[in-house]
Amino acid sequence: MTGPSRWQAIWTGCVFVFILTPIASLVFFSFNADRFPSLPWGGFSLKWYVAIFEDVSVRDGFWRSLRVSSVVALLATFIGFAAAYTDYRYNFRGKLPYLAIAALPPTVPVLILGLGMLSFFSMVNLVGTLYAVIAGHVVICAPFAMALIRMRLADMSPDIEPAAWNLGASRWTTMFTVTIPWCMPSIFAALAITAAVSFDEFMIAWFVSGLEETLPVRILALLQGQVSPRINAIGSVVFFISITLVALAQLLGGRAGRGT
């Protein structure tokens, strides 16, 4: 190995260590039997995991987050696909503003989004329901889905759909036998990414969930009360769910990129 590339490797390694150490230590200490996350090691134990799964409020939060993120993934991916497809298939006046608005939500600070949604949902009497959390999450997740699916559609030859029409397939048949199969890898990737974003999302959920706390909201409530190693256990669980979804999206999206 030559000089510069060895230094680059060491430097890259340092960056990764810096980023991953907190997460690694979180996972590491979640298995520590001691009450305090410090060395020496107090012995391997799953008691904190047992404790969180016995805590009804954490369990409820976990199930709510799971329910919200699955519904959000489906809705956001559907909306994202629809937006990406209108961009692919049609040319119309005002297309640029349309796309800009469709891609806008993630650029708005979540604090502003959360506040705005709180005031809007209280007008329509949805505050404190999971519907409100779902609606809020769909708004921030749909642009991610759109971006992923749009990239895939951009690789589809503009002649493919007309070729299907020309062979006797109606628009709907073409949509289901040609367009959606082509987009499938990116649709799976979008489902995974939007589920991950929703599962992790704290700010909007904190504003609008009320007593229907999602997991991230519950975690913060726990932290404010007491610092307990249970946090490490919850953090590990949330981390593994999110990283699995993101890895899945990467895998599927990567395959989409290589396909022809």
Place this chain on the structure above:
Amino acid sequence: MATHILNLSDLEKRFDDTVALHPLTLAIEKGEFLAMMGPSGCGKSTSLRLIAGLEAPTAGQIRHWDRDITALPPWERDMPMVWQSYALFPFMTVRQNVEFGLKQKRRHTTADRKRKAAEWLERLDILPMAERRVDQLSGGQRQRVALARALALEPEILLLDEPLSALDAHLRLHMQSELKRLHGELGITFIYVTHSQSEAFAMADRVAILNNGQLQQVGPSREVYRAPANRFVAEFVGANTILTGTAGADGTIDTSLGRFRAAAGHPPTPGKPVTFLVPSNRVALAATEQPVENQVSATLLTEEFTGSFVTLYLLLADQTEMKVQLQQGDLDSLNLEIGSTIYANWPADAAYVLKEG
């Protein structure tokens, strides 16, 4: 009772301010091989997309036999197309691609569909690769899949949009003869769009030449070649030298190169400007000035060998480029070098006068 399989009447297409196709009227015979050609942007592809229903005309009508199909969506037209990009479905196997059109028709049973697809795969020599994905095929093989996919529908009319332009020269010639053979065997009407006049003349019964969205000439290939309707067609066909001058009283034409006589084509009106063509295969060359009419002196620019023929490019005194086609044997007796001066002459009955205006 309509007598034409397809009738385009005053078919017109505009995009905002630009006219893609000026009103086009064209009647297509059952079973003919019609080539529509012209430079890019001439309206040939637009015409084909209008016929397929992929674009809606701004005005005009398309009739299939007696039926007005102008407003019919593409999936109800039964006029499969072979695309320049092939437009195969990339996530399907070769067999699935060929079966796609058959699947859309309710009238085929599954067994029927499988048999038909296999038959066309066989017929186009792609049966061995039926289970492969299309991205594992070469360009020539993809072209065959595209053809099989369209022909499996057993249509009355097949549309072809520059299907050979992505192939290399050798494969293109091979596919040309194969398309010509298929057309003969099947009796299907072929409407073939191309920018290549050699492809069109090699295969088509009739050619339609377009430029700037306007039909310039339509007729049997040989007629268009021999008697182009105007200067554009003459240039596009490319087999002639084009000279201009003023018509004299006794059927002569005065040009900056001298006085000529042209006996073929449209008799010129005395005193009016005239354009006439000298076919490249009717020009005789001599090393010295000959006692004949219709003679010019020229400088040899380049020569181009194409098998037993040689094409010479000469430069005339007014900077016009003259094309001369000779047998190899005739050239050898002349003993020419690039840059040498030479005398070219042609019989008056070979010079073709274009219609005025």
